[in-house]
Amino acid sequence: MPTGVAIRDVREQLFGAAERILLRDGPSALTSRAVTEEAGCAKGVLHRHFADFDDFLAALVRDRIARLDGQAAELAEAAGTGSVIGNLAEALTALFQSVAVAVVALITFRDELRARLRQSGPTTGVPLLVEATAVLAGYLEAERTLGRIAADADLATLAPTLIGAGHLLFADRTAAPPDAEAVRRMVAAVLAGVLVEP
Structure with missing residues (x-):
């Protein structure tokens, strides 16, 4: 140029x-x-x-984390509508079909990047996945308030379990992504016993 x-x-x-x-x-x-x-x-x-390449990468990850706000708002609006399983399956698919899986691999691949991200964000866990977990926990809390999730459901365990299982479904960059039914089955299995039937 x-x-x-x-x-x-x-x-x-x-x-x-x-x-x-x-x-x-x-x-x-x-x-x-x-x-x-x-x-x-x-x-x-x-x-x-950017100060250096890791500064660039940290800015890239922070920008992608900021984009979760839009997804969080959409998921929050879905509370009380449709099915809980369907809403979560769509949210997980949107999250992991984006560049998120590759960004998570990048964060785990580069120690310096992880250290920089922890200076300005959560000090434990994998950045991006920590924020995505909070989005799901907020949605599950809203559904619990509406009576569609059991009052005694352990949301602090359910949200990261959904993120971890979702990440595993989408993690293979060389294979085709899972179909919608596979994601729904995984969500249904994680939420078994806490969904309240209408």
Whole structure:
């Protein structure tokens, strides 16, 4: 790219390039050179906007965590409508069919990135999955308040169990993602005994 040519929304351009590399080649292929080449810009562009590559990766993960807010709002609005199993299956599919599985692999692959994320967020657990767990716990709490989940249900165990089982269903980047029925079966199995029949 010639010098002096402005790049519109360079952060999003770099984030998009990083996501494409993650999805296509996995976390080991993610380097600053690979990102800038994929984005079609000079390597210096990344370093003008971020202190170093791990700063860039931390910003990418934080941006993807912030996107959970939209999903949280949609799931909260679904409380009391449709089926609890269907709502959770759709939410888990939306979460894990996105770049989230690749981002989780990246976080576990890079110790320095995990350390940086823990400076500004949860100090335990895997960033992104911790926030996604909180989204599901909030939804389950709303459904419990509406009487569709048993009053004595252990939401602190159910939410991370759903996230962990969902992650395992979607984790294989080389295989086709699970079908909707497989996700529904998993959610139904996790929630067995706590769903209140209408």
